[in-house]
Amino acid sequence: MYDLTKRSYKxxxxxxVGLEDAEFLPHGISHWVLKDGTIRLFLVVHSKNFEHSIVILDFDEKKKQLNHVRTLRDPKFYRPNDILASGENSFLISNDGGACDWKIANVLEIATGFHQGSLVHFDGKNAKYLLEKTATNGIILSQDKKTLFVSFIYHETIGVFDWNERKQEIRKVSEIETQSACDNFHIDEEDNLWSACHPVLKEAAVHLGDPHNPALHSPTQVLRFKFSPDRKTAETVEVFSDDGRFTSAGAVAANFDKGRQMLIGTVFRGVTHCDIDILLDF
Incomplete structure (x- = not known):
């Protein structure tokens, strides 16, 4: 837990509490606020054997603890990367590749471009494919929950979709070229889309293949996208750029304090806390 109202940098x-699984390796994260104000977390969790589940936890603010609610597994959750809560028990997940846990198979999938990932919606009982045979990464909804943004990291594009939760359907509106491999997303109060990106994806792959090697690092870029009213184009501002020696392989960026501060999370290393003292709109 990190208090955004203080500058403790800690x-x-x-x-x-109550988690039955011995291996708890959390990856993607999302939240939903319940009717009584409780913050519910949705987590993508992996095991050391590359087995996957979705773990739901409720935050007890008084006791400062997370209480286990439910663990979900489904054949369609075969390689989850990011998760996006859409209700108290519903969510979307992105599978960033095929179900095979062989390293060589994953390399071949990326090299050939025949991606076997998908986008899945779980309504609380059943899982349904929204997209198939494509590598999806970061996912997020607009403030009104009607527009879905999806990162196609290997194509260096962001897909924009109309989202109909009642019908569990999406309709493509546009696809924005980013010139960078965008990872995960954040939506700010003005409906701008923020993403931490890998400008040199091959360096990110080398770093992630040996993450504990201090000699290896990967550049990080933070981009903010302001979409046109029809959502078919976007103005892009580079908010942060580093060669990786300070912030390596940034995976998500979230602004707060009315846009004056930002956190950048990395795949394997520390979190960067930044002040934003420049104008982002011209």
Whole structure:
């Protein structure tokens, strides 16, 4: 837990209570606020054997602990990367590749371009494919929950879709070229889309293949996208850029404090806390 109202630059570890799984390796994260104000977390969790589940936790603010609610597994959750809560028990997940856990198969999938990933919606009981045979990464909804943004990281594009939750259907509106491999997303109060990106994806792959090697690092770029009213074009501003020696392989960027501060999360290393003291609109 990191208090955004202070400048302690220190995160506090909080316990997870009632979790039955011995291996808890969280990856993607999302949240939903319940009717009573409780913050519910949705987590993509992996095991060391590359087995996957979705873990749901409720935050007890008084006790400063997370209480286990439910663990979900489904054949369609075969390689989840990011998760996006859409209700108290519903969510979308992105599968960034095929179900095979062989390293050589994953390399071949990326090299050949025959991606076997997907986009899945879980309504609380059943899972349904929204997209198939494509590598999806970051996913997020607009403030009104009607527009879905999807990162196609290997194509260096962001897909924009109309989202109909009642019918569990999406309709493509546009696809924005980013000139960078955008990872995960954040939507700010003005409906601008923020993403931490890998401007040199091959360097990110080398770094992630040996993440504990201090000699290896990967550049990080943070981009903010302001979409046109028809959502078919976007103005792009580069908010942050680093060669990787300070912030390596940034995976998500979230602004707060009315846009004056930003956190950048990395895949394997520390979190960067920045002040934003420049105008982003011209």
């Amino acid at each position: 995160a506090e570890e909080i316990p997870v």
